[in-house]
Amino acid sequence: MGKILVLGGTAWLGREITRQLVAAGQDVTCLARGRSGGVVPGAKLVSADRSLPRAYDAIRDVHWDEVIELAYEPQLVAGALDALSENAKHWILLSSISVYSYQGHPGDAEDAEVYEPVDLSHYGHAKVAAECASSRALGERLLIARPGLIAGPADGSDRFSYWVAAMARAGNEPIIIPPTTGRQVQAIDVRDLSAWITRASSHRLTGTYNVVGTAYPFAHFLEAAARVAEFAGEMIMAKDDWLLGHGVNYWSGPRSLPLWVPLEDYGFSDRNNDKYRQAGGQERNLDQLLHEVLEDEKARGLNRARQSGLSRAEELELLEALRETR
Ligand SMILES: NC(=O)c1ccc[n+]([C@@H]2O[C@H](COP(=O)([O-])OP(=O)(O)OC[C@H]3O[C@@H](n4cnc5c(N)ncnc54)[C@H](OP(=O)(O)O)[C@@H]3O)[C@@H](O)[C@H]2O)c1
Incomplete structure (x- = not known):
């Protein structure tokens, strides 16, 4: 059983990832304010507002096998990296295909150009900033998942x-x-995405992946x-x-x-998913x-x-x- 921290876990995707991790027998803690909802049965909630100082004090000394980050606001991402990256064996950042600066090529893969993160109020720029800060802090311990449109009930x-x-x-x-x-x-089902995150966590997968369907x-x-x-x-x-x-x-x-x-913007809904599939990604x-x-x-x-x-x-x-x- 691994000790996993989900930064989030009270909203749609975070809850589904947590549900699947708990079902897989992992020991899961979610850190959130609890405003978006509760956590799934079997997971623990550490209630904290990440925009406030000392938000991570209650868990700062814990050694995590996995940290899963769902936020993108640069100050939240940076605060978590400062407080927790040293004691984390592996880290998964939920990013987005919105990081790509050019949408005109169908079939572009993960090496396509991303935005220069100059305007952090722009979703895509903020996601790039989150990716860069995470890479700097974690190096080879990082998996960046870039989902496309997430679908599902x-x-x-x-x-x-x-x-x-x-x-x-x-x-x-x-x-x-x-x-x-x-x-x-082009979409990815929330349960298929969460299944892959669960698998990627157990395999300690690293690198950058477009997580998109056909x-x-x-x-x-x-x-x-x-x-x-x-x-x-x-x-x-x-x-x-x-x-x-x-x-x-x-x-x-x-x-x-x-x-x-x-x-x-033809290419926006036509991103290459070869890496995702080769890494066990499924699609209903x-x-x-x-x-x-x-x-x-x-x-x-x-x-x-x-x-x-x-x-x-x-x-x-x-x-x-x-x-x-x-
Ligand atoms: N939907 C799509 O099509 C799509 C596509 C690509 C990528 N994504 C990415 O997928 C992820 C979606 O995650 P999600 O569905 O779980 O929802 P979300 O709404 O992005 O999740 C935000 C989570 O962070 C917590 N949070 C927000 N502000 C906080 C604060 N100040 N302190 C502590 N916790 C805070 C929220 O919990 P509380 O409110 O309870 O504090 C919630 O659990 C995001 O990273 C998004 O960018 C989505």
């Missing part, structure tokens, strides 16, 4: 799940979609969602400029078409994932207010406006 960001939910919501009626040509969808053409992804949702309506495509002109946003957030990215079947996500969406309510996507009222209004232009 209970995702609070509502991005991946939007399409299958929007189709189930519409039933036999039309939905609005962006142009699909030249666009991809990149599917957007049209293929929508067809799979339609099959799973038993959607019998029409998919009505609106052009990029028309959507942007009508206040529809790319990728995520209110009044967005989730997973839609600018055409020039797309239809299975969509089924699981749809069950969760139905349980949460197909017409609930979402973090990302269009409400049905917004979608109908846009469809009406589109009809008038034809």
Whole structure:
């Protein structure tokens, strides 16, 4: 049994990683404020605010077999490295594919260029800063995992799940979609990602890995969602400029078409995952994932207010406006 510290562990991904580590028989402690939720049964919570001085005092002298860092705010990452890196045998930093500065090449691997971390309020820059600080402090004891879009039941960001939910919501009626040509969808299920982190921890894996699934053409992804949702309506495509002109946003957030990215950012949803696969990374079947996500969406309510996507009222209004232009 290993002694593992999860910096986080009360939110979506951290909880799933903790759940799998506990199930694998590890001795897991989570350090968090407890604002995002509790820890899974079998794990211990050390309650602390990492933005405050002395946040790590209660655990500073513990020797950890593994530390798993889920934060990216530079001051939180730096504080943990200062307090804990000396006594850690191995360290896993959850980074992101948002570190890459250029999104125009499909299939780029881990050696692609990353941002110069000059603006730490920018998510990608902050993640690069976290990677650099961790590398400096830990050297060969570090694994950097760069997940792409994380999908699965209970995702609070509502991005991946939007399409299958929007189709189930519409039933036999039309939905609005962006142009699909030249666009991809690439995600990793939260449980598959956590299984790999658990495995990587037990194998003391080091280096940098894109943790992403297969990149599917957007049209293929929508067809799979339609099959799973038993959607019998029409998919009505609106052009990029028309959507942007009508206040529809790319990728995520209110009044967005989730997973839609600018055409020039083609490579964002098409990162190379050869290293992940060679290191035992698994990926569930797309239809299975969509089924699981749809069950969760139905349980949460197909017409609930979402973090990302269009409400049905917004979608109908846009469809009406589109009809008038034809
Ligand atoms: N979602 C995606 O598609 C995606 C893609 C790529 C990478 N990622 C990365 O995956 C990770 C997601 O982690 P997650 O789902 O577990 O959620 P999260 O919301 O990023 O987790 C933050 C964790 O840190 C704790 N925390 C935040 N501020 C703190 C403070 N001042 N003191 C102590 N603890 C603090 C939170 O707990 P309390 O609030 O309870 O303190 C929570 O457990 C992140 O690193 C994210 O950047 C996500």
